[in-house]
Amino acid sequence: MDETPDLHKYVVAVGKYYSSGTRPYQNLPGYPTFENLIGLSQDQIFQPCTRLVLLGGPGTGKTTSLDMLAYEAVKKHGIIPIFVSLRNYSSSLSDLLDASIARFESNLNFDILSTKTAPNSLLFLFDGFDELTPLFSDKAMREILGIDSKYTDSIIIITSRHGYNTHLLTTRGWQSAEIPLLTNEQIVRFLQEVPDHERLLASIESDKKLMNLARHPLFLITIRNAHKYGVGTRQYLFSEMLRYSTWRDHTKSLIPARIDPKTVESALSALAYKMLMNGDRLIPHEEATKICQEFVANKSDVELLINILLDSGMLIQEHDRLRFFHLTAHETHAALYLKEQIHNPGVNTEIDAKPLFSTILKKPVFREVVRILTALLSTTELSMFFDILGSKLSDTIMEICGDVLLDRMPTDLVIGNQETKNIALAAKAVDSFTSKYASERPDILVFAVHGINTRGTWKNDLGFELTFATDGHRFLYMPWDYGDARLGIIDPFSRRKWVGQFHQFYNNTISRFAVKPQIAVVAHSFGTYIVSKALTRFPGIEFDRILLLSAAMRRDFDWSRVSSRCGRILSIICGEDWPLKIARFLPFIGSAGLDGFDKKFHFLSERIECLSEHSDVFGTPYMRKVWIPFFRDGTCD
Numbered sequence: 001m002d003e004t005p006d007l008h009k010y011v012v013a014v015g016k017y018y019s020s021g022t023r024p025y026q027n028l029p030g031y032p033t034f035e036n037l038i039g040l041s042q043d044q045i046f047q048p049c050t051r052l053v054l055l056g057g058p059g060t061g062k063t064t065s066l067d068m069l070a071y072e073a074v075k076k077h078g079i080i081p082i083f084v085s086l087r088n089y090s091s092s093l094s095d096l097l098d099a100s101i102a103r104f105e106s107n108l109n110f111d112i113l114s115t116k117t118a119p120n121s122l123l124f125l126f127d128g129f130d131e132l133t134p135l136f137s138d139k140a141m142r143e144i145l146g147i148d149s150k151y152t153d154s155i156i157i158i159t160s161r162h163g164y165n166t167h168l169l170t171t172r173g174w175q176s177a178e179i180p181l182l183t184n185e186q187i188v189r190f191l192q193e194v195p196d197h198e199r200l201l202a203s204i205e206s207d208k209k210l211m212n213l214a215r216h217p218l219f220l221i222t223i224r225n226a227h228k229y230g231v232g233t234r235q236y237l238f239s240e241m242l243r244y245s246t247w248r249d250h251t252k253s254l255i256p257a258r259i260d261p262k263t264v265e266s267a268l269s270a271l272a273y274k275m276l277m278n279g280d281r282l283i284p285h286e287e288a289t290k291i292c293q294e295f296v297a298n299k300s301d302v303e304l305l306i307n308i309l310l311d312s313g314m315l316i317q318e319h320d321r322l323r324f325f326h327l328t329a330h331e332t333h334a335a336l337y338l339k340e341q342i343h344n345p346g347v348n349t350e351i352d353a354k355p356l357f358s359t360i361l362k363k364p365v366f367r368e369v370v371r372i373l374t375a376l377l378s379t380t381e382l383s384m385f386f387d388i389l390g391s392k393l394s395d396t397i398m399e400i401c402g403d404v405l406l407d408r409m410p411t412d413l414v415i416g417n418q419e420t421k422n423i424a425l426a427a428k429a430v431d432s433f434t435s436k437y438a439s440e441r442p443d444i445l446v447f448a449v450h451g452i453n454t455r456g457t458w459k460n461d462l463g464f465e466l467t468f469a470t471d472g473h474r475f476l477y478m479p480w481d482y483g484d485a486r487l488g489i490i491d492p493f494s495r496r497k498w499v500g501q502f503h504q505f506y507n508n509t510i511s512r513f514a515v516k517p518q519i520a521v522v523a524h525s526f527g528t529y530i531v532s533k534a535l536t537r538f539p540g541i542e543f544d545r546i547l548l549l550s551a552a553m554r555r556d557f558d559w560s561r562v563s564s565r566c567g568r569i570l571s572i573i574c575g576e577d578w579p580l581k582i583a584r585f586l587p588f589i590g591s592a593g594l595d596g597f598d599k600k601f602h603f604l605s606e607r608i609e610c611l612s613e614h615s616d617v618f619g620t621p622y623m624r625k626v627w628i629p630f631f632r633d634g635t636c637d
Contacts, residue, residue: 001138007116010105017104017629018071018081038065038177045069046077048120050155053166055569056179057214062159065179066125072536073123079155081123082111086140087131088470091463093143099468102542103316118383119153127357129160133443133476135512141165148172160618161286181215194224214394222330265336267295267305268314272333276365281330282321294335328472335372342385357389361396363632374401443517445509446631448479449502451525451550451615452489458618462522462627476517482530489526495588499533506534506541520631525552525579526612541568545634550614551573552583554590556596568603568634570628571596574619575610607637 010068038054045052049612056062072080084093084100097110114122125511132140145168148156160166170176182190204214204223213219223375275283285306286514292305306322309315312327315322319611324330360366374397377385386394446466448459459479466475482498489495510516520541523531528551535541542565543636549572561587573593578593598604607626617626629635 002132004112004116004130005007006108007113010101010108010113013104014070015074016082018067018074038179040175040177042069042072042076044627045157046073046079046155048155049154050157051172051174052157052170053169053174053176054157054159054179055162055166057161057181057216058331060179061217062125062179066127066157066159070123070125071093079121080117080269081125082110082113083586084127085127085131085384086126086128087138087474088467088469089132089136090470090475091479093140094636095464095467100465101466114151119151119466121153121635122151124151124154126156126158129158129166130164130536133478134514134634135445135476135478135509137165141168144169145172157161161205163621167314182217183215187214187220190220191224195297200224263295263305264314265310266335266340267292267309269295269333269337269340271309271315271322272330273337275323275330276334276369277360278364279363279365280322281327282318285320285322288322309384314318331368332372334366334369335338335376338369338373339376342381342388354389357393357397361393361400367400369395371401396547419483442515443474443476444631445476445478445517445519446508447509447519447521449521449523449527449531450476450481451527451552453615459523461618461620462623465628466631469624469632473518473632475631478505478509491586495533497530497536498530502530502534503538503541506560519545520547522547522627522631523548523551524549524618525593526589528553528593532557535565539565545630546570547630548572548593549617551579551593552581553592553597555595557590557592559597559599559601559604563603566603568630569601569605569637570626570630570637571606573606573608574614574616575608576612577614607636 040052054065056061066083070083073079073081082097082100082382086096088099090098094110101108101113129137129140130165143150146159147154148443154315158166158169166176188201191201194200200223204210214223271283271288273288274291275281287303288306292302292309293299296302296305308323310317314325314333316325338356338360359498361370374382385398437605446462448462450459463477466477470477480499480502500516508569510519519542521531523546528548531546532553534544544567546566546569548569551571559569573596575594577591577594580591583589584595586590597604
């Protein structure tokens with residue numbers, strides 16, 4: 001292996017990550033070994049050319065099995081794992097490979113890694129083929145088969161639920177293995193390490209639904225930890241399951257068991273709340289340090305606490321700032337902070353809660369936080385909470401959280417041993433809530449239409465950035481290329497043809513969704529003409545968000561004619577846009593991207609970059625700062 005400094009950093013970071021005591025397969029006495037789970041030894045798996053499909057139901061341990069293999073690859077076999085969550089597939093497998101590698105080393109990509117590494121030293125771990133959107137499943141399969149053909153000496157393992165097209169792999173000679181549900185004997189052996197496990201086991205065995213949940217390692221580990229630590233079981237279960245159910249990042253592993261959960265949770269919750277109050281997903285390292293000082297006795301331990309938070313996987317560092325690895329983790333911890341504020345001893349909640357919630361209910365970013373909070377509170381706590389807030393604020397919360405509150409478990413079902421019955425009720429409530437919660441995060445389909453001279457780089461850059469930015473919501477990227485149009489733009493028949501072709505591309509894409517996603521489009525220069533004409537001509541076209549870059553549209557374009565099919569519109573105006581100065585004199589296009597639109601609408605925002613020229617707003621930092629927040633929720637700073 002010809003190891004460059006960046007490759008060395010990647011290898012070290014991956015080794016640290018998978019060898020860390022924060023991983024789910026560490027410090028779990030009695031947990032079934034990989035061999036016990038699927039019946040294949042590691043010696044069989046870690047052979048060059050191994051091709052394996054792991055099948056199993058939800059929560060059976062497919063992701064954890066890949067985690068265990070990555071750990072063994074680094075620790076014992078000197079093999080470099082590349083863990084790819086196919087749920088994050090937004091544009092192409094190459095973008096997803098690059099994004100997965102960049103999470104450990106930002107200066108490294110797959111092309112460099114693969115050329116500097118012996119093929120038999122690579123372990124591809126593709127997690128969740130079943131989680132691919134149907135829009136990309138065929139394309140992704142072709143790309144996986146391409147990896148299979150090109151890197152013949154490597155090891156490739158894919159996980160999936162049953163009923164997906166993984167049979168195409170087995171027909172090509174891939175092995176297939178099943179991850180079964182845990183047996184009664186495995187459940188008993190695993191719970192034996194928990195104090196007072198007899199009562200917990202008796203509670204599980206007496207409830208058929210809870211016993212079925214316990215056969216899934218995910219639920220069993222979480223129930224075990226909640227009981228072991230004795231921390232508000234409902235709170236613990238909801239926080240863990242919410243993180244799992246919508247974790248669309250590197251892995252679905254649970255928070256470390258051996259780190260004091262109360263200190264970790266309190267620090268994370270305070271950071272999450274502070275970030276949202278600041279209106280930002282990021283917090284400066286210096287500010288985070290000040291917040292963490294409240295949770296340790298000695299100032300010398302502050303940096304240690306921050307390192308523990310980073311090692312836990314909840315936070316990641318970007319230069320000198322920190323952010324949560326995932327939007328749902330951020331929202332969940334902010335909800336935990338609010339719950340603590342409501343019940344904090346010594347605080348007059350009747351005085352403090354009203355102004356606090358009057359403030360946060362005005363902030364859109366707290367909408368999901370409040371929904372999670374109502375799930376965390378017990379029925380008794382909810383009643384007390386509404387009494388404190390009063391009727392006006394309670395009505396507002398009911399409007400936001402009515403569907404969540406309807407699913408609550410009644411307290412009169414709590415009988416027998418209080419603690420174990422609470423665990424049972426909480427686990428079943430979580431199972432119901434998380435399924436619904438995960439489905440409430442819609443996919444965001446992003447179309448991209450280039451300009452006359454911008455067919456290449458920016459569309460490729462955007463594919464990677466959307467893949468990397470998949471967080472809570474999943475971006476699905478569909479760039480459209482209408483060819484070289486430099487001479488054709490003066491021909492009305494060519495212009496009409498391109499508008500019709502975009503309409504067909506739009507319809508073909510949308511028809512592949514059983515549930516319609518949110519739809520955004522970014523168009524540059526002449527691409528904005530095509531999008532606006534298609535929107536005007538075809539009543540079936542609609543967009544939730546439209547991003548216009550140097551719009552070559554007439555200033556008098558009447559957005560009111562299509563307002564029922566448009567959500568938010570953001571037009572980026574470049575002050576030194578000389579092509580649009582020429583466009584002022586062309587009757588079929590215009591200079592709205594230079595001079596602005598004549599009419600103003602509440603759904604139309606214009607952002608002026610005074611010194612920028614026609615193609616100056618493509619850079620990836622600008623995409624991260626302006627484009628992606630707008631695609632996600634219509635944010636226009």
